[in-house]
Amino acid sequence: MNAIDQQLSLYRRARLRTAELLFTTNKDDQLSRFVDIGLIVLITLNILAVVLESVKSVHQNAGEFFYAFEVFSVTVFSLEYIARVWSVIDNPWQPDLTHPISGRIKYMFTWMALIDLLAIAPFYLSFFAADDLRVLRALRLLRIFKLTRYSSAMTLLFQVFREESRTIGAAMFVSMLLVFVASTLAFVVENEAQPDKFSSIPAAMYWAVITMTTVGFGDIVPITPWGKVLGAFIGIVGLAMVALPAGILASGFDNALHRRRTMLQERVQDAMKDGVISPQEEQELEKLIRHLNLNTVDANAIIYAVKHQQAQEKNDCCPHCGKPLHQPPDPNVST
């Protein structure tokens, strides 16, 4: 083994370690936790910086400090982006991206990688297009989406949203129909009385949506009797239709959790078939619990219930012949 091979092996181990640090979350890996928490803190500070910098007095007094922080943040995020692209081919969670070239290119077009790129792009673009700085500064808020990588509960929310997308879509479609019909009617009945406020159907649509979502700013209100009847009517109907997605999502959440609990229960029953949960099975169950986003109290209650039930069943006997009902079949009986 010569020096080049050794160097190459070192290079490979460094890449593997980088992939571990950036792509996996292992509670026992101190450095990985440090990297994760450090990035979360930096992203949060960046969001605060964007928000605070928009206040004129803060911007005038501490502009230089904010610029220094921006340079530091972009440096870190750029390094993070390069490190992710470099090491993704060793990411154990994405075994389809192992090819050195196509794997990296594919990764660069995933949602998360695009967000990482867009989060640093405004800084580099600001050297070329110097005039409209405000919009570019606002684009930095895209960094907030980098946080989604660390929220497992949000994954659950999006999953439920996708599962219920058909019913939510139906509710949205009917709401859209209602908005079109309501705004056309509002335009017809109010246009003459308030030609400046209900000037066109698009203007009436703004009013219809603001009314149906029950926001009701009050900057545009109907003044004709029929307009008032319409406003009251779409307030009632709109509430039922627009609030429907929230109800469907809540039901969906409930069902998703129920399914997850049933899934855990079945796994525990499988693991208990031999009467005991081995350390290896326990590890697998823990992984599953984390993967399913279940809380520990619920999970333990399920495991306890299965154990308790099986202990009882073992003691059940046939009332007539007295033989135990739930014992493994007698191996002497020929089948």
Add this chain to the structure above:
Amino acid sequence: MNAIDQQLSLYRRARLRTAELLFTTNKDDQLSRFVDIGLIVLITLNILAVVLESVKSVHQNAGEFFYAFEVFSVTVFSLEYIARVWSVIDNPWQPDLTHPISGRIKYMFTWMALIDLLAIAPFYLSFFAADDLRVLRALRLLRIFKLTRYSSAMTLLFQVFREESRTIGAAMFVSMLLVFVASTLAFVVENEAQPDKFSSIPAAMYWAVITMTTVGFGDIVPITPWGKVLGAFIGIVGLAMVALPAGILASGFDNALHRRRTMLQERVQDAMKDGVISPQEEQELEKLIRHLNLNTVDANAIIYAVKHQQAQEKNDCCPHCGKPLHQPPDPNVST
């Protein structure tokens, strides 16, 4: 076979093909898909046209273009209407409309046919009543209801609405009682302080509905102490009552989906009784899945679960005699 017979047969085949194109949705039928998508696009463009034309500047600059588009649209929709009335007697989904005369007349009085007619009527009427064009133009928005033909999810929504109509009706009735009582009280306590705003009970009803639906425009607000107490009170009670239909609908949706999944499960169990799903059974299940508005992921999960369960049951044996419990009965045993 002479030429007339041939022509008649051609005429019949053309009518059958037209019915296929307009009334059925077959994924493998390229032309049928093209007709469907074409009509959906044209309806959507029409809605956009109605909305845009209401903007004064757009109407003044591109009025002629919009008129040309209107002529084109009405031509297509008129042809579609005639084609539907002509070919409906060959529609396989409505076998009760096969009679050449009474079937077509019955069809013309179905909801969908009336909407088709009302969607083109404003154009023809505009030749006779030339003055109040704006209302007629707005009526063209009825074309939006032509879209409902293509939304299977909306059918589900209306079904749930009908199923839960009793409970929703009860909530609406109580809400109505509350509106009447609240508006009378508001009229009594506010009329003297604000005779222009709370001028009559109908005026107070507008305020009560806008408050109870939590829209709260703010154009009419109570100023007397008792009026403010009343406003706060109906805000709380109203929210609970008026938001109730949304909750009931969401629950209803949930139950409807649950029932649909159970229905599929039962059919799969029936199909699996002989131990295998034949190609014909698979086709029937696919039809059922589409008919029940289930998404593919859910449906496949159900099918997989039934298969898995039956595979397990087959291996279950009696713990004492060791005989398999779920095998077909022994044909030698005389019954």
Add this chain to the structure above:
Amino acid sequence: MNAIDQQLSLYRRARLRTAELLFTTNKDDQLSRFVDIGLIVLITLNILAVVLESVKSVHQNAGEFFYAFEVFSVTVFSLEYIARVWSVIDNPWQPDLTHPISGRIKYMFTWMALIDLLAIAPFYLSFFAADDLRVLRALRLLRIFKLTRYSSAMTLLFQVFREESRTIGAAMFVSMLLVFVASTLAFVVENEAQPDKFSSIPAAMYWAVITMTTVGFGDIVPITPWGKVLGAFIGIVGLAMVALPAGILASGFDNALHRRRTMLQERVQDAMKDGVISPQEEQELEKLIRHLNLNTVDANAIIYAVKHQQAQEKNDCCPHCGKPLHQPPDPNVST
């Protein structure tokens, strides 16, 4: 049998018939239906009259007509009230009120009888206190509560409300705590900036409730930074707390319907024990369905499902001995 006895018997039959007409709803009794519908129409017209009379122009132009209608209505309602008190002792649904004197007095203190009395009282009182007519006229709206007698669905709503009163009460209690805390905080932070709007804690409470119910009239808005933070915060928390009762009621409705369906299912299973539903059992089931407020489609689906299941079970046989599993026990076997 002399003439007095005959007259007495006639008097009793008349009272029994009156009780039938006023207290029971029998679909086959034409006159009873006519009385019910007549009263519902008259009540509805009365509500419309109260609402319309409050409009000044209507009152000035058609005051005499409204007065005549009022005299007619009060006459009918007075006769109805007297007839109810007179015949209630023959009401089959209230067998505890059969005593001629104490039964009638007890009835006069039931909710429905008090509403009936309050609905006609304003008219008679107007002869004595002639000045403040407007409030008295408004009190006539109490007649709307006479409608509740005819709404079986509302009974269900109140039942669910009572069942869920503990959880709704808990949500209301927490909401009340929040309102007190929020209004005190709002008073502390906004009182100096807007001494006229946040003049006292009660004034701030009005703002807090209007914000937490998301009505948001906009007549009182926070202008200090901390006031705005508070407004945004109680908007979020308030929505979750105040919308909770609606969600709980919707869940409760769902559960109530589920329980009712299970109850019907059990009754059908009982009735099917002998293998057939006798005409008498069918009548009892129909009564139950009406009593439980179930819709006919659901009820028939439940009855069909039970029949189908029992038909299948009959054909199940033991796979080994071939004997049918679900037949009545052999009477020859001595126990």
Add this chain to the structure above:
Amino acid sequence: MNAIDQQLSLYRRARLRTAELLFTTNKDDQLSRFVDIGLIVLITLNILAVVLESVKSVHQNAGEFFYAFEVFSVTVFSLEYIARVWSVIDNPWQPDLTHPISGRIKYMFTWMALIDLLAIAPFYLSFFAADDLRVLRALRLLRIFKLTRYSSAMTLLFQVFREESRTIGAAMFVSMLLVFVASTLAFVVENEAQPDKFSSIPAAMYWAVITMTTVGFGDIVPITPWGKVLGAFIGIVGLAMVALPAGILASGFDNALHRRRTMLQERVQDAMKDGVISPQEEQELEKLIRHLNLNTVDANAIIYAVKHQQAQEKNDCCPHCGKPLHQPPDPNVST
């Protein structure tokens, strides 16, 4: 036994009795009920006093009366606080606090004890910091939290909230993302048109939250076309996201009650194993029902159902041998 021992024993019995009066709720203990109700009334009167005193005219006319009431209240609450700290080591519900010193110190840092202290602190502090009296007076409203000790239903609410905290947290996190993105966009599109209202991102955040919670005060409204599109959009999305927690909480309530009912059912089944509910078992069941916050109607229905089911099972016989299926095993059969 000398006099000192007797006195000590008296002292101990007095402490035990105090703990009983303050920490337990026993329906048969008249004095304990009196103490509880007395404290609840006093707290309620204190809240009313804080609210009323904020009204300037009331404060000027009855200031002395309110001060006297305040002195009285603080005296009672101070005595209550001292008595609680003194007797907590005899509190049967907190057996971990029996140590005379560490137990009392631990108790002083529980939530309830801290609230008790903060509720009286403002009065004593007012002697030192005499100027900013208004804030100190407002702090007295903390006494409202003393009420939470007496609300068992609120305990249920907090429990459900904790159980569902993950899903609610996910919804809140997504809402927060939306608020940040929406306010940045609103700032970009509206800042130029309304530099005074959308002056910074924090200002736009206030608008975004007020819009997304559908409060919609109307003090800040978008006036640019893109701002109006944004307002309509976040009205729709916001409603679904912000109303989600209410739906999740309602579902959670429903599940919590379901779990509680199942728990009671299991206990009743256990108690019925010997065929009868003994008086001691009945007492335990009653305790459980109170502990689980179940209403009496539900609980009795569950107990009745279990009794009914077991009565039926007893009569079930094997269809072939005729032997009863659910009798205790024959003791003569050797196992």
